[in-house]
Amino acid sequence: MKDYSHTLHVDVPPEKAFAAVVDPEAQPSRFMKTEVVEETADGVGTKFRYYYRVLGKNLGGGTCTFSEYDPGRRFKWDFADGGPEMLLTGGPVSSTWIFEEADGGTDVTVRPEFETRIPVLNHLARGAMLWTWRHRTLPKVMAEIEKRA
Numbered sequence: 001m002k003d004y005s006h007t008l009h010v011d012v013p014p015e016k017a018f019a020a021v022v023d024p025e026a027q028p029s030r031f032m033k034t035e036v037v038e039e040t041a042d043g044v045g046t047k048f049r050y051y052y053r054v055l056g057k058n059l060g061g062g063t064c065t066f067s068e069y070d071p072g073r074r075f076k077w078d079f080a081d082g083g084p085e086m087l088l089t090g091g092p093v094s095s096t097w098i099f100e101e102a103d104g105g106t107d108v109t110v111r112p113e114f115e116t117r118i119p120v121l122n123h124l125a126r127g128a129m130l131w132t133w134r135h136r137t138l139p140k141v142m143a144e145i146e147k148r149a
Contacts, residue, residue, distance in 0.1 A: 015072040033050065037063065044068065044069045073099055075097055079092070095112045096111040096113070
């Protein structure tokens with residue numbers, strides 16, 4: 001499986017960066033909303049529902065669940081049913097987030113994992129999704145982390 005990892009730096013401690021990312025209210029986009037569906041004591045198994053809003057209407061979306069949860073250090077969420085991510089990549093999607101202290105702040109590494117089922121179509125869609133994710137979505141998430149901390 002190809003490595004699509006991307007690392008960004010934020011000027012806040014790892015614990016605060018972690019807390020801001022796992023907060024369902026911390027979505028940096030007015031076009032995406034997240035809510036907790038089921039919460040567990042240790043984090044593993046906590047399930048979220050997410051959906052996209054366009055022109056005031058809920059469109060698309062799905063659920064994701066924490067399959068790893070180490071507060072302040074790392075988590076992994078697995079995207080389950082629905083969501084445009086599944087259509088764009090062609091298969092199961094998960095994402096591991098790693099928080100490491102660096103230069104007085106935190107390096108946040110995001111490692112998405114997915115399979116491709118329709119090679120040409122998924123390859124083109126995946127490229128567009130990854131470009132948007134690296135150049136638009138993640139920088140907004142990092143800005144929101146610093147703002148909240």
